[in-house]
Amino acid sequence: MKTYHIAVIPGDGIGKEVVPAALNVLHTVAEVHGGINFETKEFPWSCEYYLEHGKMMDDDGLEILKNFDAIFLGAVGNPAIVPDHVSLWGLLIKIRREFEQSINIRPAKLFKGLTSPLANPRDFDLLVVRENSEGEYSESGGRIHKGEDEIAIQNAIFTKKGTERAMRYAFEVAKTRKGHVTSATKSNGIVHSMPFWDEVFNEVKQEYPEIETSVNHIDALAAFFVSKPQTFDVIVASNLFGDILTDIGGAIMGSIGIAPAGNINTNGKYPSMFEPVHGSAPDIYGKGIANPIGQIWTAKMMLDHLGEVEMGEKLLAVVEEVTASGIKTPDIGGNSTTNEVAEEICNRLKQ
Numbered sequence: 001m002k003t004y005h006i007a008v009i010p011g012d013g014i015g016k017e018v019v020p021a022a023l024n025v026l027h028t029v030a031e032v033h034g035g036i037n038f039e040t041k042e043f044p045w046s047c048e049y050y051l052e053h054g055k056m057m058d059d060d061g062l063e064i065l066k067n068f069d070a071i072f073l074g075a076v077g078n079p080a081i082v083p084d085h086v087s088l089w090g091l092l093i094k095i096r097r098e099f100e101q102s103i104n105i106r107p108a109k110l111f112k113g114l115t116s117p118l119a120n121p122r123d124f125d126l127l128v129v130r131e132n133s134e135g136e137y138s139e140s141g142g143r144i145h146k147g148e149d150e151i152a153i154q155n156a157i158f159t160k161k162g163t164e165r166a167m168r169y170a171f172e173v174a175k176t177r178k179g180h181v182t183s184a185t186k187s188n189g190i191v192h193s194m195p196f197w198d199e200v201f202n203e204v205k206q207e208y209p210e211i212e213t214s215v216n217h218i219d220a221l222a223a224f225f226v227s228k229p230q231t232f233d234v235i236v237a238s239n240l241f242g243d244i245l246t247d248i249g250g251a252i253m254g255s256i257g258i259a260p261a262g263n264i265n266t267n268g269k270y271p272s273m274f275e276p277v278h279g280s281a282p283d284i285y286g287k288g289i290a291n292p293i294g295q296i297w298t299a300k301m302m303l304d305h306l307g308e309v310e311m312g313e314k315l316l317a318v319v320e321e322v323t324a325s326g327i328k329t330p331d332i333g334g335n336s337t338t339n340e341v342a343e344e345i346c347n348r349l350k351q
């Protein structure tokens with residue numbers, strides 16, 4: 001029996017609904033497999049934890065998390081009680097950075113059983129490789145003066161190392177897919193970092209003559225995600241551009257509630273972290289109707305990462321089957337609850 005040690009952080013809002021549902025599915029996957037086992041340990045780090053302790057996680061939280069094979073997280077944020085930049089930087093973004101999870105991979109594809117809001121979605125199947133440790137998400141800057149004279153400065157940080165790393169990752173993964181990489185740029189408007197981004201892309205692509213490339217400005221690219229998503233394979237993007245593109249990726253599948261993601265540590269020093277694209281959805285929290293598919297597909301990405309690719313494939317196939325059968329949450333046109341969807345997935349896995 002092979003045991004995987006998984007740190008679980010449900011976090012806030014619907015994270016507390018979709019994480020237990022997805023864990024149920026994960027344990028069923030292990031049962032069906034017969035030779036693997038998930039030993040999970042849950043951590044209460046969240047905005048409520050912050051209210052009680054004045055911090056989003058324990059001081060030795062990272063020390064503790066370091067020893068796990070992977071981290072399975074729901075969502076962080078409850079702006080009614082803690083400002084978003086405090087909660088996200090105190091937990092989610094802190095883990096991404098301290099654990100050098102410098103790549104965020106986020107797939108989107110036409111999903112069986114789901115109606116895309118696009119009139120003609122064709123058979124799109126794309127993967128956004130989002131730089132996850134620098135770029136526009138940066139602590140560099142500050143605010144000075146008050147009132148009329150107040151100034152806010154926010155610096156975007158693009159290192160050669162970080163930019164190359166994201167691009168190489170995109171080219172490597174494109175080898176295992178359709179062999180095309182699109183670079184998301186904005187070098188017509190952003191005069192320092194984006195021409196630099198383009199230069200690094202041109203350098204890195206020389207190492208991969210077998211991979212086709214294209215370059216789009218982020219505004220046009222966002223429009224193409226809607227008008228012709230089937231023309232993309234791998235898209236490499238900066239932290240913010242990738243963030244925005246992947247909410248669109250969720251939307252064109254049918255709901256942001258099904259989009260999965262993996263924060264990948266590429267140097268082997270720390271665990272990777274798996275969390276869906278969506279946030280804590282305070283507008284639907286507590287109703288039991290959050291779509292668990294984003295979290296469950298995220299579990300599939302964690303299975304892939306752990307080397308359990310076959311079980312991952314099986315799980316996703318079953319999820320699509322259940323969706324096609326009409327058992328789905330309201331965001332994708334059904335009337336089932338979070339738990340009903342997860343339970344149906346468990347039942348079909350066992351068949």
Ligand SMILES: NC(=O)C1=CN([C@@H]2O[C@H](COP(=O)(O)OP(=O)(O)OC[C@H]3O[C@@H](n4cnc5c(N)ncnc54)[C@H](O)[C@@H]3O)[C@@H](O)[C@H]2O)C=CC1
Pocket residue numbers: 014018074075076077078079084088092255256257258275276277278279280281282283284289290291292294331
């Ligand atoms: N990675 C993370 O933990 C993220 C955290 N956040 C945080 O989440 C909070 C809410 O942010 P929003 O901008 O509203 O984004 P959000 O992704 O939480 O919600 C956007 C919309 O999508 C819907 N939605 C999201 N997930 C769903 C699901 N699984 N099933 C059905 N509908 C779903 C919500 O009901 C809402 O209408 C904020 O505190 C924000 O900072 C936002 C994005 C990512």
Ligand SMILES: CC(=O)C(=O)O
Pocket residue numbers: 088243277
């Ligand atoms: C914070 C956020 O929206 C994201 O990382 O996707």
Ligand SMILES: [K+]
Pocket residue numbers: 073074075076275276277278279
């Ligand atoms: K999330």
Ligand SMILES: [Mn+2]
Pocket residue numbers: 243244247277
């Ligand atoms: Mn986002």
